[in-house]
Amino acid sequence: MNNSICKYYNPVEIIFGPSSRAKVKEYIVSKNYKIISSRRGSEILLKDILLGGFIKGDNIINCVNGYPDIASIENIISNLINESIDLIIAFGGGSVIDTAKIISICLPLRNKGISLSDVLKDNNKCSRTSPIDLITIPTTFGTGSEVTPFSTVWDFSKKKKFSISNPSLYSKVSIIDPELGIGTPIRIIETTGLDAVNQAAESLWNKNANPFSMQYSLTSLQLGLQSLPNLVSSPDDLDLWMQMAQCSLFSGLAISQTRTALCHSISYALTSYFGIPHGIACAFTMPSVLRYCLESDDGRFIRLADTLKLSSPYKDELINKFISLNEKIDVENIVKGYIPNFESLINLSSQMIHPGRADNLIREVREEDIKTILRQSYS
Ligand SMILES: [Fe+2]
Known part of the structure; x- marks a missing residue:
C-alpha cells in the first residue's frame, strides 16, 4: 500500500487438517494438564472417537458456558491455585479459548499477588511471569482467538467489555481440526x-x-x-x-x-x-x-x-x-x-x-x- 516498513510476528505453532486433534495426545503425555471447556465441548470431547478414551474426565473444567466474565474467571483461578499445572488445553469456542488464555497467564500471576483486575488495569503486568503452556483446539470457527494475543472479558453488571492485549496471550500450539465443526448448531x-x-x-x-x-x-x-x-x-x-x-x-x-x-x-x-x-x-x-x-x-x-x-x-x-x-x-x-x-x-x-x-x-x-x-x- 505504501513504502513504509512493516512487520509480521506470530509465534503460534499451527497444526491444521482433518483428524489433527489426535495430535494433542503427543503433547499431554506425562503432563499435569487441565482442559478448559464448556458443557457442550466436554460432551464432544468425552465422546470423541479419537480423544474420548484418552482424556481423563477429572481434568476437564467445563464451566465456560457464555461470554467470559471477570467473576467466573477469578473463580476458576481460585480453584486451581493449589494445583501444579504445566499444560492448559482450551477445547471449545472463542469464549473458552479467551478464558483459557487468561488463566494461563493469571494463574502464575496470582502467585505473585497480581489479580485479573490488576491485569485489566495494566496489560503490561502480563509480562511479570511466564504463562503456562497453552494448546488451543477450536470447536467453532470464528474468533481466531487461537492465533491472536488478545482476550476479551465482560462485566455484564456494568455493561462493560475489557480487552487484554499482550504477547503472553499467544497459544503455544493451535490445533485446528475442521471435523470438529460438524454438528455445530x-x-x-x-x-x-x-x-x-x-x-x-x-x-x-x-x-x-x-x-x-x-x-x-x-x-x-x-x-x-x-x-x-x-x-x-x-x-x-x-x-x-x-x-x-x-x-x-x-x-x-x-x-x-x-x-x-x-x-x-x-x-x-x-x-x-x-x-x-x-x-x-x-x-x-x-x-x-x-x-x-x-x-x-x-x-x-x-x-x-x-x-x-x-x-x-x-x-x-x-x-x-x-x-x-x-x-x-x-x-x-x-x-x-x-x-x-x-x-x-x-x-x-x-x-x-x-x-x-x-x-x-x-x-x-x-x-x-x-x-x-x-x-x-x-x-
Ligand atoms: Fe470478533
Whole structure:
C-alpha cells in the first residue's frame, strides 16, 4: 500500500487438517494438564472417537458456558491455585479459548499477588511471569482467538467489555481440526462464521493493515464469502468446514497484526445492552461500514474485488456481496428481534466509539457518522 516498513510476528505453532486433534495426545503425555471447556465441548470431547478414551474426565473444567466474565474467571483461578499445572488445553469456542488464555497467564500471576483486575488495569503486568503452556483446539470457527494475543472479558453488571492485549496471550500450539465443526448448531455456525468474515473485513479496512495482514484478510474473505452461505445450508459438508476453518484461521492471523475496527467498536454496545450474539452484532453494520470506507479506497478494495472476481462497478458489487451474505443469514431481522426500537439503538451511538477499535478504521469516524451507519443498517 505504501513504502513504509512493516512487520509480521506470530509465534503460534499451527497444526491444521482433518483428524489433527489426535495430535494433542503427543503433547499431554506425562503432563499435569487441565482442559478448559464448556458443557457442550466436554460432551464432544468425552465422546470423541479419537480423544474420548484418552482424556481423563477429572481434568476437564467445563464451566465456560457464555461470554467470559471477570467473576467466573477469578473463580476458576481460585480453584486451581493449589494445583501444579504445566499444560492448559482450551477445547471449545472463542469464549473458552479467551478464558483459557487468561488463566494461563493469571494463574502464575496470582502467585505473585497480581489479580485479573490488576491485569485489566495494566496489560503490561502480563509480562511479570511466564504463562503456562497453552494448546488451543477450536470447536467453532470464528474468533481466531487461537492465533491472536488478545482476550476479551465482560462485566455484564456494568455493561462493560475489557480487552487484554499482550504477547503472553499467544497459544503455544493451535490445533485446528475442521471435523470438529460438524454438528455445530446452525445459529452458532452463523454467528461465528459472520465473526470470521467480519474480522477479515475489519483487518482489511484497517489503518494498521500491511501486505502480510492484507493477504490473509483477502484470502479469508474469499473463503468465507463463498463457504459460509453454503455451510448454513449444508452443515455436514467437510469440504465447506475446511474452507470455513481456513477463513477463520486467516482472519485471526490478519487481526493478530491489525486488531479489529468500527464494526466491532459498534458491536460491543449491541452485545452488552441487548444481548445480540457477537458475530451477528458485528455483521449488522458491515455493509454500511464498507460503503463508508469505499469512499476512501486507496486500492485495497479494488484488490478485494479482483480477488472475488467481481465486475464493475466494483463498489456496488462489493456492497451487494456483503448485503447478500447478511440477507442469507437474516442478520437485520435477528438484530431487530433483540432491539425494542430504533430510538434505543441510536441512543447508544455515543458509546460505540471505542479507542483502539473505531480509530483503526481507514477513515475518521464521528458520532454523526455512527448514526448514519446505524440508520442505513437498520432500514
Ligand atoms: Fe470478533
